[in-house]
Amino acid sequence: MKNLLVVVFSFCTVFLYSQGDLSYTKEDFLRGSITPEREWWDLNYYHLDIEVDPDQKHISGKNTIRYKVLKEHDLMQIDLQPPMQIEKVVSEGQELSFKSSGNVHLILLSKKQIKGEYNELMIYYSGNPKEAIRAPWDGGFSWKKDNNGKHFIATSCQGLGASVWWPNKDHMYDEVDSMAISVKVPKNLMNVSNGRLRSIDEDTSTKTYHWFVNSPINNYGVNVNIADYTHFGEKYQGENGELDLDYYVLPENLEKAKNQFKQTAMMMEAFEHWFGPYPFYEDGFKLVEVPYLGMEHQSSVTYGNQYQNGYLGRDLSGTNWGLKFDFIIIHEAGHEWFANSITYKDIADMWIHEGFTAYSENLYLDYHFGKEASADYVIGTRKNIKNDIPIIGRYNLNKKGSGDMYYKGANILHTLRQLLEDDEKWRKVLRDMNKTFYHQTVTTAQIENYLSKETGIDLTEFFEQYLRTVMIPTLEYKIEGEKLKYRYTNIIENFDMPVQVKIGDKNQWLFPTADWKTEKVNSPNIIIDRDFYIESKLLE
Numbered sequence: 001m002k003n004l005l006v007v008v009f010s011f012c013t014v015f016l017y018s019q020g021d022l023s024y025t026k027e028d029f030l031r032g033s034i035t036p037e038r039e040w041w042d043l044n045y046y047h048l049d050i051e052v053d054p055d056q057k058h059i060s061g062k063n064t065i066r067y068k069v070l071k072e073h074d075l076m077q078i079d080l081q082p083p084m085q086i087e088k089v090v091s092e093g094q095e096l097s098f099k100s101s102g103n104v105h106l107i108l109l110s111k112k113q114i115k116g117e118y119n120e121l122m123i124y125y126s127g128n129p130k131e132a133i134r135a136p137w138d139g140g141f142s143w144k145k146d147n148n149g150k151h152f153i154a155t156s157c158q159g160l161g162a163s164v165w166w167p168n169k170d171h172m173y174d175e176v177d178s179m180a181i182s183v184k185v186p187k188n189l190m191n192v193s194n195g196r197l198r199s200i201d202e203d204t205s206t207k208t209y210h211w212f213v214n215s216p217i218n219n220y221g222v223n224v225n226i227a228d229y230t231h232f233g234e235k236y237q238g239e240n241g242e243l244d245l246d247y248y249v250l251p252e253n254l255e256k257a258k259n260q261f262k263q264t265a266m267m268m269e270a271f272e273h274w275f276g277p278y279p280f281y282e283d284g285f286k287l288v289e290v291p292y293l294g295m296e297h298q299s300s301v302t303y304g305n306q307y308q309n310g311y312l313g314r315d316l317s318g319t320n321w322g323l324k325f326d327f328i329i330i331h332e333a334g335h336e337w338f339a340n341s342i343t344y345k346d347i348a349d350m351w352i353h354e355g356f357t358a359y360s361e362n363l364y365l366d367y368h369f370g371k372e373a374s375a376d377y378v379i380g381t382r383k384n385i386k387n388d389i390p391i392i393g394r395y396n397l398n399k400k401g402s403g404d405m406y407y408k409g410a411n412i413l414h415t416l417r418q419l420l421e422d423d424e425k426w427r428k429v430l431r432d433m434n435k436t437f438y439h440q441t442v443t444t445a446q447i448e449n450y451l452s453k454e455t456g457i458d459l460t461e462f463f464e465q466y467l468r469t470v471m472i473p474t475l476e477y478k479i480e481g482e483k484l485k486y487r488y489t490n491i492i493e494n495f496d497m498p499v500q501v502k503i504g505d506k507n508q509w510l511f512p513t514a515d516w517k518t519e520k521v522n523s524p525n526i527i528i529d530r531d532f533y534i535e536s537k538l539l540e
Contacts (some may be wrong), residue, residue, distance in 0.1 A: 001256040003469065007448060011171050011489055016503065017346065017401065019157045024394075024397050024399070025105070026102075026351055027102050027103055027397065028397045028399070028460070029397060029453075030077070030103070030394075030436060031079065031103060031104075031161065031170060031171070031398045031478065032101075032171070032346070032396050032397040032398030032399065032473065033171075033396040033397070034171060034173055034396075035077055035078060036073070036075075036076035037073070037075045038077050038169060038171060038174070039070070040069070040070050040071045040072070040073040040113070041066060041067040041068065041069060041070060041073070041076065041113075042068040042174060043065070043067055043169055043174045043175065043176040043177070044066045044067055044176065044177050045064075045065075045066035045176060045177060045178055045180075045182070046063060046064065046065060046066075046069055046176050046179040046181065047062070047063070047064040047179070047180040047181075047182070048061070048063050048139075048166055048179070048180070048194075048222070048312055049061050049062055049064070049182040050166070050182070050183055050184070050224075051183075051184040051185075052151060052153070052184065052191070052224065052309065053232070054185075054186065054226065056128070057128050057129075057131065057141070057143050058126070058127070058128050059126065059127070059128075059129060059141075059165065059523065060126035060127075061124070061125070061126070062122050062123060062124045062125065062185075063119060063122070063123050063125070063166055064121075064122045064123075065120060065121055065122075065123065065168075065169075066118060066119070066120040067119060067120070068115050068116070068117070068118050069114060069115050069118075069119065070075060070114065070115065071437065072112070072113050072114070072115060072116055073112065073113055074108060074109045075106050075107070075108060075109070076102060076106070076107045076109060076121075077105070077106055077107075077169070078098075078105045078106075078107060078123060078126060078167050078168070078169065078171065079103055079104060079105070079161065079167065079168060079170035080103065080105060080123075080163050080166070080167040080168075080471065081103045081126060081130070081161065081163050081164045082102070082103070083127050083130075084125055084126070084127040084128075084129055084164075084165065084166075084167075085125060085126065085127050086100065086105055086123055086124070086125045086127060086167060087124045087125055087228045088124045089107050089121055089123050089124070090121065090122045090124070091109070091111065091119070091120070091121040092111065094110060094228070095147070095461060096108060096109065096110060096121065097427070103161075103163060103170075105167070105437070106486070106495040108373035109121075111302070116376075119158040123167045124228060124243075125166075125167050129141045129164060129165040130160075130165075131143060131165050132156060132353050134293070134294045135154070135156045135291075136156035136290035136292055136293060136294070138160075139155075139156040139157040139158065139159070139160045139164065139174045140155070140156070140157065140164050140165065141143065141155055141162065141165060141291055142153075142154045142155070143289035143290050143327060144157070146227060146228065146250050146252075147250075147252060148200075148228070148252075149187070149483030150189070150228045151186075151189060151225045151226060151227065151251070151291075152229065152291045153224070153225070153226040153227065153291075154223065154224070154225045154226070154288075154290035154291060154292065154302060154505055155223050155225075156223070156290075156292060156295045156302070157220050157225045158220045158295065158296075159220075159398075159400065160349065161219070161220065161398075162219035162220050162222055163219075168219050169219075170219055170264070171345055171442060172218055172219070172343060172345055172346065172347065173219050173345040173346070173441050174441075175216040175217060175343065175439075175441060176216065177216055178193070178212070178213055178214055178215070178216075178226075178236075179194070179212070179213040179222070180210065180211070180212050180213075180257040181193040181194060181195070181210075181211040181212075181213070181219055181222065181224075182208055182209070182210045182211075183208065183209050183211075183224055183226070183300065184206050184277040184441070185206065185207060185208075185209070185226050186205065186207075186210040186276065187202070187204075187206055187207050188228065189207075189226050189227060190207070190226070190227065190228065190229045190248070190502035191207075191209040191224060191225065191226050191230060192209075192211075192225045192226075192229060192248045192286065192288050192300065193209070193211040193222070193223060193224055193298060193300060194211060194213045194217060194222060194223060194283065194298055194299050194300040195211045195212045195214065195283045195284075195299055195300075196212055196214075196215035196283060196284055197209060197210070197211055197300070198210045198211065198212050204300060213281040213283055213298070213299070214283055215279070215280050215282060215283055215299075215439060216439045217298050217340070218339075218340065218343050218441075219410065220300070220328065221296070221297050221298035221339075222298075222300065222339055223288075223295070223297040223300055224295070225288045225300070225302065226250070227248075227250060227289070228250065228251065229248040229249065229250070229289070229445050230248070230249060230250070230251045230254055230256075231247065231248050232246075232247050232254070232258065233245055233246040233247060236264075236265050236268055236285075238268060238272055238276040238277060238278055238279040238281070238455065239272050239276070239278075240278070240281045241281065242280055242355065243268070243278060243284065243285060244285065244287050244486065245264055245265065245268075245284075245286075245287075246286045246287075247261050247264075247286070247287050247288075247399075248286065248287070248288045248289065249250060249288075249289040250289055253289065256307040256318070256350075257307065259291070259307075260307045260308075260326060260329075260511075261287060261329070263325060263326050263329050263330070264287060264329060264333070266284070266364075266368060267329060267330050267333050267334075268285070268333075268363060268513070269367070270284055270363065270364045270366075270367035270368060271333070271334060271336075271337065271360060271363075271364070273367055273427075274360070274363045274366075274367065274409075274427060274430055275337045275360075275430055275431060275434050276430075276431040276434040276435060278336060278337075279336055279337060279340065279341035279434070279438065279439065280298065280299045280340070280441050282334065283292070283298075284299060285299060285333075285336070286300045286301065286305045287301055287302075287329065288300055288302050288351075289302075289303055289304065289305060290302040290303065290304050291304060291533060292304050293305065293312070293328060294328035296332045296333075296336070296339050296340060296353075296357075297334060297448075297496075298336065298340040298524070299333075299336075299340075301332045301333055301336070302332070303328050303329065303332070304328070305326055305327060305328035305329070307326075308326070308475075309322075309323045309324065309325060309326050309327075310322050310323045310326075311327040311328075312325055312327075315405075316381055316384065317337075317376070317377045317378070317379075317380030317381045318380050318383065319376045319377055319380040319422060320379075321365055321369070321373050321374075321376055321380070322377060323363075324365065324368075324369060324373075325365070326347045326362060327361070328510060330360070330361055330364050331342060331357055331358070331360070331361055334356075334357040334360035334361070334364075336355060337357075337360070337434055338352065338353055338354075338357045338360070339353040339357065339514050341437075341438060341439055341440075342356075342433070342434065342437045342438075342440065342442055343440070343441045343442070344442065344443075345441045345442060345443050346395050346396065347393060347399065347400045347441070348393035348394055348395045348397075348399060348400065349392065349393075349394055349443060349444045349469065350400045350401065350405055351391045351392065351401065351409045351444070351456070352406035352442065352444065352447055354405045354406045354409060355391070355405050355406065355408070355409020355410060355412065355413060355459045356409070356413065358381070358406040358407055358409055358410035359378070359409065359410040359413040361373070361377065361378075362374035362378040362410065362414070362529065363412070365377050366436070371423075375414070376532055377409070378407075378410050378411060378532070379414075379530055381406075381407040381410060381411070382407065382411055384405050384406075384407045384535070385407050385408045385411070386402060386403070386404055386451075387402075387408070387471075387472065388402055388403065388404070388469050388470065389401060389402045389470065390402060390467065390469060390470060391404050391405040391408055391409060391467055392444060392465075392467050392468055401509075402470075408466070411533040411535060412466045412467070413475070414531060414533070415497075415531065415532050415533045416451070416455070416459070416462070417531075418500065418529070418531045418532060419455070419457055419497070419498070420455055420457075424462070428454075429451065429454045429455060429464075432454060433447075433450060433451075433454070436450060437450075437470065444463075444467065448460075448463045453459065461493075461495045461496065461497075462495075462497055464492055464495075465491060465492050465495050465497075466533075469492060471490045471491065471492070472490060472533070472535050473488050473489075473490055473491050473495065473532060473534045473535070474489045474490045474534065474535045474536065474537055475487075475488060475510075475512055475534055475535070475536045475537070476488075476489055476493075476536075476537045476539055477500060477526065477536070477537075477538060477539065478538065478539040478540070479521070479524045479526070482520055482521060482522065483518050483519070483520060483521065484503070484518065484519045484520075484526065485516060485517070485518050486512055486516070486517055486519075487512055487515060487516045487517065488512040488513060488514055488515065489514070490535075491514060494515045495513075495514075497512075497532075497534075498510065498511045498512075499512065499528065499529060499532045499534060500529040500531075500532065501526055501528050501529060502525075502526070502527040502529070503522075503523055503526055504519050504521075504522060504523030504525055505523075509527075514525050523539055
């Protein structure tokens, strides 16, 4: 068994050195790639059953994993990050051997794995999980106290990985089909997790909350939230019928929450209009107060925006439109469509989550305040774009791209909307996208191909330019008498995106390429349409 680990880890080291990039470790590769020890089995079901000891900042319990055998193999990779430790692995009453190196644990299966069969094992573990320093950006467990001195606890682990606090197959390509979550906490506290609450077990000093998720769920979307919560809720009449909207907040914030969370139904109405039905009717929708800003945990969206509009009271666009909505309610709930239903296979494609969800902010404004308000907002966010590195990251290494994936991503999509010149068609493209990739993990290539096909526009160079380079197309132009001369610079080969301009009092399309073009004009006044994410330069 030890030799097998040496073989696997040596391969990883050779792979990384062969790529000529020594900044990545074998842990990056083992976490970010579909290894042979992952690919042979398909997740079917988890039952995460744990006890949380807030005073000791300690968790213990087990995760039951049910899986389907895709091909014969006898080694299974499970991920759990130190200082958490696996105590034992049990299958059919037999304790299995395993070897650990860093975050990776290889389990030697004694039972023959026959293609098509379903098997299960239980992983017992315990420890003091990494404490979040600056959640949700530096995640883990947030062990806080409320104003009454009671424990106020929550998890967040996007990027860092769910294996920071529970053992699982920690790669986004394979989502579990359904999941049970059982959490034992002190009797004076409540646990809120994903899905629907099935039952509560109670003894003299503890309560165990049993939640169940009917839908596929990604690992980082699984959460535990523990506090002295109070609950209220409402019913929303949505496209797929009645939807439960549930809210869990600290008692002292109940009245604030009842007022601020009125935006939830407004969000649902706008997003169902643009994206189609909420993807998790079976599991309901929750907003749960936490001691950090917030996160898109599936059907259990966490909230910490201090019951105010904007991003902690600030407008990220600088237009004042960002103060018309609570950023965390709108943005994190937008992830239910883009992150939780449509999920990236590799974190390199994280822009699929963040670009579309940042774009959902201005579609919310579009629905409730009009098209010009939404354009003002998304264009205003351009000042936040750094264009430091491409927004697509490095594949197979758990490495995301630039933070520009948020507002550069949103402006890419806003530009694409202009190319269609048909808002109803654009709405249909977005809604059909959510049908096509409903509850699926996807790649950027799939999204690019879908958008090219459904818009009827070859977007090959469009996406190559905006997703894989940091160059922003620059429209250079000059007026010579009654002639307009123009071309693109700062572009890849064959980039030829048309752009709308206003010449005098007339709107018209230009079709720039890298070569100079000339058109006759009757006015020297040229205004480039602001809705296109390009730069312009008037040459003397």
